[in-house]
Amino acid sequence: MSDIITLAHGAGGRLTSELIENVFSIYLEKPLKFDDAAVLDFSGKENELTFCTDVHLVKPIFFPGGNLSLLAIYGTINDLVAMGSKPLYLTLGWIIEEGVEINLIKELANEIKKASDECNVKVVAGDTKVVPKGQGDGVYLSVSGVGQKKSSLSINSRNIKEGDIFIITGTIADHGCAIMLAREDFPLKSNIESDCACLDKLILPAVERFQNEIHAMRDPTRGGLSTVLNEFASSSNICIEIDEEKVPIKDEIYGLLDPLGLDPFTITCEGKMLIACSPNIGEDLLNMLRSHPLGKDSNIIGTATKQVPGRVILNTKIGGKRFLDMPIGENLPRIC
Amino acid sequence: MSDIITLAHGAGGRLTSELIENVFSIYLEKPLKFDDAAVLDFSGKENELTFCTDVHLVKPIFFPGGNLSLLAIYGTINDLVAMGSKPLYLTLGWIIEEGVEINLIKELANEIKKASDECNVKVVAGDTKVVPKGQGDGVYLSVSGVGQKKSSLSINSRNIKEGDIFIITGTIADHGCAIMLAREDFPLKSNIESDCACLDKLILPAVERFQNEIHAMRDPTRGGLSTVLNEFASSSNICIEIDEEKVPIKDEIYGLLDPLGLDPFTITCEGKMLIACSPNIGEDLLNMLRSHPLGKDSNIIGTATKQVPGRVILNTKIGGKRFLDMPIGENLPRIC
Amino acid sequence: MCLAVPMKVKSIENDMATVDYMGTETKACTAFLPEVKVGDYVLVHAGFAMEVLDEESALEALKLWKELEELSFEKKEPKLVEEKSIELA
Amino acid sequence: MCLAVPMKVKSIENDMATVDYMGTETKACTAFLPEVKVGDYVLVHAGFAMEVLDEESALEALKLWKELEELSFEKKEPKLVEEKSIELA
Amino acid sequence: MNWLDEFKSPEISQKILAQIKEFDFPYTFMEVCGTHTVSILRSGIRSLLPKNIKHISGPGCPVCVTSQGDCDLAILAASIPNICITTFGDMLKVPGSKSNLAQARSEGKHVEVVYGPLDALKYAADHPETEVIFLGIGFETTAPTVAATIKKAKEQNIHNFSVLSFHKIVPPALDALLSTNPKIDGFIYPGHVSTVIGTKPYKDVLRKFNKGGVIAGFEPVDILSAILELLKMQKDNQPKVVNNYHRAVKDEGNINAMNFINEVFVTEDAEWRGMGTIPNSGLGLRGEYKKFCAKTKFGLKSKKSPDPPGCRCGEVLQGLIEPYECPLFGKVCTPIKPVGPCMVSTEGSCAAHYKYGKL
Amino acid sequence: MNWLDEFKSPEISQKILAQIKEFDFPYTFMEVCGTHTVSILRSGIRSLLPKNIKHISGPGCPVCVTSQGDCDLAILAASIPNICITTFGDMLKVPGSKSNLAQARSEGKHVEVVYGPLDALKYAADHPETEVIFLGIGFETTAPTVAATIKKAKEQNIHNFSVLSFHKIVPPALDALLSTNPKIDGFIYPGHVSTVIGTKPYKDVLRKFNKGGVIAGFEPVDILSAILELLKMQKDNQPKVVNNYHRAVKDEGNINAMNFINEVFVTEDAEWRGMGTIPNSGLGLRGEYKKFCAKTKFGLKSKKSPDPPGCRCGEVLQGLIEPYECPLFGKVCTPIKPVGPCMVSTEGSCAAHYKYGKL
Ligand code: SF4
Ligand code: SF4
Ligand SMILES: [Mg+2]
Ligand SMILES: [Mg+2]
Numbered sequence A, B: 001m002s003d004i005i006t007l008a009h010g011a012g013g014r015l016t017s018e019l020i021e022n023v024f025s026i027y028l029e030k031p032l033k034f035d036d037a038a039v040l041d042f043s044g045k046e047n048e049l050t051f052c053t054d055v056h057l058v059k060p061i062f063f064p065g066g067n068l069s070l071l072a073i074y075g076t077i078n079d080l081v082a083m084g085s086k087p088l089y090l091t092l093g094w095i096i097e098e099g100v101e102i103n104l105i106k107e108l109a110n111e112i113k114k115a116s117d118e119c120n121v122k123v124v125a126g127d128t129k130v131v132p133k134g135q136g137d138g139v140y141l142s143v144s145g146v147g148q149k150k151s152s153l154s155i156n157s158r159n160i161k162e163g164d165i166f167i168i169t170g171t172i173a174d175h176g177c178a179i180m181l182a183r184e185d186f187p188l189k190s191n192i193e194s195d196c197a198c199l200d201k202l203i204l205p206a207v208e209r210f211q212n213e214i215h216a217m218r219d220p221t222r223g224g225l226s227t228v229l230n231e232f233a234s235s236s237n238i239c240i241e242i243d244e245e246k247v248p249i250k251d252e253i254y255g256l257l258d259p260l261g262l263d264p265f266t267i268t269c270e271g272k273m274l275i276a277c278s279p280n281i282g283e284d285l286l287n288m289l290r291s292h293p294l295g296k297d298s299n300i301i302g303t304a305t306k307q308v309p310g311r312v313i314l315n316t317k318i319g320g321k322r323f324l325d326m327p328i329g330e331n332l333p334r335i336c
Numbered sequence C, D: 001m002c003l004a005v006p007m008k009v010k011s012i013e014n015d016m017a018t019v020d021y022m023g024t025e026t027k028a029c030t031a032f033l034p035e036v037k038v039g040d041y042v043l044v045h046a047g048f049a050m051e052v053l054d055e056e057s058a059l060e061a062l063k064l065w066k067e068l069e070e071l072s073f074e075k076k077e078p079k080l081v082e083e084k085s086i087e088l089a
Numbered sequence E, F: 001m002n003w004l005d006e007f008k009s010p011e012i013s014q015k016i017l018a019q020i021k022e023f024d025f026p027y028t029f030m031e032v033c034g035t036h037t038v039s040i041l042r043s044g045i046r047s048l049l050p051k052n053i054k055h056i057s058g059p060g061c062p063v064c065v066t067s068q069g070d071c072d073l074a075i076l077a078a079s080i081p082n083i084c085i086t087t088f089g090d091m092l093k094v095p096g097s098k099s100n101l102a103q104a105r106s107e108g109k110h111v112e113v114v115y116g117p118l119d120a121l122k123y124a125a126d127h128p129e130t131e132v133i134f135l136g137i138g139f140e141t142t143a144p145t146v147a148a149t150i151k152k153a154k155e156q157n158i159h160n161f162s163v164l165s166f167h168k169i170v171p172p173a174l175d176a177l178l179s180t181n182p183k184i185d186g187f188i189y190p191g192h193v194s195t196v197i198g199t200k201p202y203k204d205v206l207r208k209f210n211k212g213g214v215i216a217g218f219e220p221v222d223i224l225s226a227i228l229e230l231l232k233m234q235k236d237n238q239p240k241v242v243n244n245y246h247r248a249v250k251d252e253g254n255i256n257a258m259n260f261i262n263e264v265f266v267t268e269d270a271e272w273r274g275m276g277t278i279p280n281s282g283l284g285l286r287g288e289y290k291k292f293c294a295k296t297k298f299g300l301k302s303k304k305s306p307d308p309p310g311c312r313c314g315e316v317l318q319g320l321i322e323p324y325e326c327p328l329f330g331k332v333c334t335p336i337k338p339v340g341p342c343m344v345s346t347e348g349s350c351a352a353h354y355k356y357g358k359l
């Protein structure tokens, strides 16, 4: 098989990681691949900057629970928030396929306005490119963000310690399921909506209160919760043990994924944060998160141990154990 | 004609401006559209940050004088430099079409490494998306950059004063011509190479030396020199008078453009800076620029006057005058 | 070998049934089950209803297992076996 | 009405000439100019050579204009006419 | 709790497991069915079994045993102008000798993922200008759905639809597997195949090879109780065929579904990845349905394409070696570039060892 | 300096201009040719002329006078399945009644920009499975190139190539223009059309309307000297036809090129944007070449589609009104959404007034 890019390289799992490691690492400053935003060194200051970028594509562009603009803005906000930083400024890069209706662009611009107001960020620059018909797919949106964090905070994926507990701020797999369902030719129906949300108001007060007791954060997106857990385990070289029954998953999610043979741990979320923190703040943090509407389903789902460093172990509902691995490529429905 | 996006909306001229004004302005913080990077307010500091983004597409991906990676990195560097800021950090967003050879991505990554080393910037974060075959065109690259500038500097497009002179740092229209020639089915042949270059080493020492005597800078890219001149005239509400015979244009450029009926003022450059500065530093700045290989063809090409505020007037070679306008859309070869 | 889930029949029109599984609704062809009726649970595979599930025999089986000698049951903590994940090239 | 540039004939093969204009090379069909030869300047339009340019008559014309009465010539600075760019809706 | 959910019950599972642990003799079982494999691994059953019980994942799923040659044929079909290949999603990654369908799609071939054969037929009806080929993958559970679809195509006069039939049937494969005298004490039989074929084929196996097995469902309680049944029959030294999935499997199977198979298909020899040619283990189109056969319609011929040298899937499947004893394991053969069916299946023995180690 | 470059000389231009300024009577001239218009505006000649000399841009280029109906027809042709429209780039933006070719392309129609008709023919030869239509736009300069291409298509048996001929010829348009008694004192005649047709048609105009003109090249020296010639003949009250582009235009034109036109085309009535139908001013395909006629081949018929109400192009072209006197100017009619040919042409009278004001 010759080495070409396939959709699997963009699915956020194993092949995406390999692409970063084998190809992009040549120009990447540090092994930053497992963090959502870079922390920029502006020496001698009380505050540091964070800086991140994401490219967003979603089909359909409007879907139950959200749209491309919200996804793009919230996604970047969440990446900055995951570093414990306050999002401040955004830039946008539009890639529009020739033939798109300007009204669609207007609607998307309105949604950007709404989202950036909601998150109190300023969109300060942008760029627009139009690609010929058949060389795009409606609209792609690239969003970069700059945030500010206290220099004293050190929240990152290499910072997880044995004994740390893991909190997920709500149900997983909602977004990926909503998108599948929204596809025109999809033969299953369900009422699942995307969980697409910005997490600044949920997370930043907790960071303010618990400071360095929070060790790492990441919003699971492409590749699902299992990808983020594996990245954490690998970056901090710890074992993560997760209790399957504690992970909040809606019945409807099983209702959709079981017939397709898909695993909810590998499906995209868009408004959840995975938090690794000291066990001693666990309950307080949990209560704080649960008191916010976006965090009402928060749960402690696991612990950092020494069992098999670098790997994630799932304690299954019937009391078994298995490794929870990253997905290898696209999530394809199975017959078997 | 219904309102849909056409290639003309992405060509950098009049329709691009209209899209920004009529659609994107709703979420843009200030009328930033005429600056290459945003200046970020981190109050109480001696230094300010600059922040910008650009999406890059070019076909073919490797062309005489450059490639997509150089174009993307240099382009962002130049946008930061145009604000008088020192480029520091970059993020990359890849949009790769399914089926692209990984070797191509490796080559591009190598070129990114080369370019970022050359410019002393760090690539600190990134994102990769793969789009299905037929929904992209090889590789699109979105690059965002953060730079640092002295708060005391105020270089921007609203800052041009009557009497200011305009310097272009070299020949125009080279890149656009090189790209046309590199297209597979193009029936004309010429040896024109792209001028694709990063301008930090040419420009930043001049900023350091002349400080606020430099009033505005912009690297003319899509839409050519005429677009930047018009943006300057409009932002500063001055008239710009340009002497056609002083604008450096290679004979080969006329050789290519005359048969196509195209105007070099509307054709893309990729390694040139247009500088507006006080007349009193004109000669010194010119000499400084000419002493650098990238600025050897620098020339003073015009002056800011009161004639027709907001417009650009070209003094033609035979001594006539005409308005120099922005191109309206794509540059299409003419039969007439 | 063949992924199939038990779905509840909501309605039937000709040889197509509307079926539901935990909030997910889809269509299943009933060509193999002429006797199927609304309210039945059917095993759905590749868009076809393969068999009607027999509640009675299920309950019977469950009863058997539930009554398994409690005495011999002692919840043992599952342990990781010693071997680490094997080394990969 | 019809964009055409004078290009120099570098070579001819059958009815296709290779022509050059300030470093730009292209092909032009010579179907209308059976007498054309290498070294000629031809007017090229839409990929065809339309006519051979006559240097002699060009030089003659130029000579005439260059000899125009010097006395009546006084370089006047071109001036902008008063009207501003008209108001647009 | 719905009665169906009780089969997922941790409490009942633990009760059965406690019983399983009462048995201390060494025992090796194989589940024939890939869906069982997935279930055993995902639910963590494998980690719960005492060490004296050894588990071998069987030939996996119909997708994974599709031979390199057949995959090559599907890719070749995809390159016929104006063709759309419709397929179940899990076929996309199954490797041919040089490529797979995902890569073919990357290269611009038209490949659509469908959720069942009727969706493929609908696609053909909606795109009359395109020739739609459905990849007929599957055992006796899937074959009747494809047969029914072909009958509908005939009734509805949809001429731009055809099937590239790689269907396989289970009993000849069991026969082939057992003929090599594998180190397997008993089988967990495929619940959904059995829904169609009933219990008779396993009774034939019992008679011929004196090996027993349990037909099982796919929930933890189903699988654990099946293992318990296997242990009991071993202890009694009394191999049997037990239908532990009574709620879904009748002794006679689903006669209607079998009739669909028999009307549309006829058995033929078939090539299994890692197991070679097994006589009469495949299904080709019969008589009047041949016009829906993509091979006939487009003059396609399967080329034999042997598994790469070194692949020891046959031995892995027979319980003779562990995956890591294969020289290709983890080097030439990984889940990203799988070779044999044990790695092709995301939950096959080799893939499971690669991903999950021996947890 | 090459002798060709001397025609760009600022010094010679200034000398001629000084002579022009010696004439103080009011004079209105029109250049017939759009390429002259571009040259006059780009070089700044317009701003250099004394106020007593008024300049009117003529009907412009063949692209801009293509009627709405013909543009609609091209767009209609683009929507035939499996069609590729090949065209000169400047046709893309010319508006039909609802759309233009650029928009059609945006909507997924196959439109390729070519640099000449031979490129279109090559495209057809390279894509035998696609029907390639070339948009035959152009006056007597371009028509022979298309004629020669059609002859090649015939010789080479390229059957998937055809031409949608919107070609027009100049003399009937001059006749139509002069018949309305425009406020024009003399013409600058199109240099490259004249290369083909020679000087005779202008002598006919002189005889019939007693209007003179100068055939001119396209460099500043060419144009300024032509204006000087016009002024001289006005002063002498002696209208003439002057060939000021002797280096490229022979009295008899290019007989070979004319023969190509006459072999392949036949005149027919044609619709001009802003000017209405002009008898015998268009070129259709003749006899044995009809099989290369896209209208015949695909059963396409031009529908008359009148210019939008309010367009006063006709009067602008006749020098009767200034562009800004048109009620549509700058409101309904802008360079981004042009209505009449004077705005369609990027350098037409209306577009020039919009973009450059009266500089
Ligand atoms: S490692 Fe690969 S080649 Fe070896 S037995 Fe397993 S599947 Fe076959
Ligand atoms: S403004 Fe437009 S409509 Fe009016 S005369 Fe000019 S081109 Fe015609
Ligand atoms: Mg990111
Ligand atoms: Mg993100």
Ligand SMILES: [Mg+2]
Binding pocket: A126, A127, A128, B053, B054, B055
């Ligand atoms: Mg830009």
Ligand SMILES: [Mg+2]
Binding pocket: A133, A134, A135, A136, A137, A138, B134, B135
């Ligand atoms: Mg598309």
Ligand SMILES: [Mg+2]
Binding pocket: A036, A078, A079, A082, A218, A219, A220, A221
């Ligand atoms: Mg993230």
Ligand SMILES: [Mg+2]
Binding pocket: A125, A126, A127, B036, B052, B053, B054, B079
């Ligand atoms: Mg930018």
Ligand SMILES: [Mg+2]
Binding pocket: B036, B054, B075, B076, B079, B221
């Ligand atoms: Mg830029």
Ligand SMILES: [Mg+2]
Binding pocket: A053, A054, A055, B126, B127, B128
């Ligand atoms: Mg990302």
Ligand SMILES: [Mg+2]
Binding pocket: A134, A135, B133, B134, B135, B136, B137, B138
């Ligand atoms: Mg493409």
Ligand SMILES: [Mg+2]
Binding pocket: B036, B078, B079, B082, B218, B219, B220, B221
């Ligand atoms: Mg710029």
